[in-house]
Amino acid sequence: MQSKYKIRLLRANLFAAALALASWTYMAQPAAALVLWLSVGWLFVTALLLDFSHRRSKGLPWQALSGALLLGLIAVAPERHSFLIWAWAAMFMLPQKRWVAVFNTCAALISWSFIAPLLNLPEALLLLAALITLGVLSSAKACQLIDINGSIRKRLRLIPGLNLWPSGQLLRDLSREQTRSEREAIYAELLIIQVKRHQLWSAAQKLCNLIYSFEHVYRLNNQTLAALTLSHNPKEAAHRRKLLCAGLPETQHSHHLPLMDIELSGLSIETLVQAPASTTGS
Known part of the structure; x- marks a missing residue:
């Protein structure tokens, strides 16, 4: 699975980029060396903490930090x-995120303003035009990636190897499971x-480990999980429900439908x- 998602390759690229920046610190001015070492540290930490998991939020604005470091590198030694x-x-x-894109756009223009005095006017304007054109094309590509990733995530397990699915999958599964329960007389x-x-x-990992392999857990929001459980009768379902809740953190509230x-x-x-139908809490 790791090779499929290219985690090792990405980590190797980050380490290589960090080493390349570290080599630039030789004979660099103190201000430039400081920003270079900050960039090296950020790349190393990112590579070390890189996690093979879908569960971590992709909305964290780390692009703002990398954009600030890139601006700093250009500003200290254009x-x-x-x-x-x-x-x-x-x-x-x-x-x-939109505000990160605005920040990086401003940072890119500021970067150009540091380089423009080193060029004559036609060259500076040509550089600006090329930068704007590439930025627009890159942003269009990013929009395509967002659409593709959004449709893929709707069909992906949130944690590889566990039956943990996004909330949209639950809405698709309910109709199928209702039909199956009625046909096979399963509660x-x-x-x-x-x-x-x-x-x-x-809690999601514990719940996935407690349910049967053919059952599923769903993340409804940042504080709510749902498990679609199958039993022979309501009495068995109530017993299973108590066991599942007992294996989860004490500070939890549950209801079943x-x-x-x-x-x-x-x-x-x-x-x-x-809209709980019946509630138990601990």
Whole structure:
């Protein structure tokens, strides 16, 4: 799985980039050396902490930090690091929040302003035009990646190897499981569990380990999990429900909904989270 997602290759590239920047510190001015070592440290830490997991938020604005470091490298020694201006094209290819994109756009223009005095006017304007063109093309590519990644994540497990799925998958599974339960005379229920925000992922892993391999867990929001469980009868389901809740953090609240009692027309995740049928808490 790691080779599929190219984690090792990405980590190797980050280490190589860090070593390349470290080699630039030789004979560099103190200010330039400081920014270079900050960049080296950031690359090393990023490579070491790189995690093979879908569960961590991709919305963290780390692009702002890398953009600030890139701006710093150009600002402290524009005559030596001027060719780094082209790295902004790669920066805009990364999916990022709107305010981060605005920040990086401003930083790219400031970077150009440091390099422009080193060029004559036609060359500076040509550089600006090329930078804007590449930035627009890169941003368009980033939008495509966001759309592709969004559709892929809807079908991906949130933690590789565990039956943990996004909330949209639950809405698709409910209809199928209702039909299966009615056809095979199986009692199914939806167990909804609310935990503290910092307990969500650990609770999700525990819940995935407690359920059967053919059952599924879903992340409804930052504090709510749902498990679609199958049992022979309501009595067995109640026993299983107690065992599942006992294996989770103490500070949790839960409620359950018999699957056949759920009205699917107009159903939303918010409705499932906010409308408990029966509640147990600890």
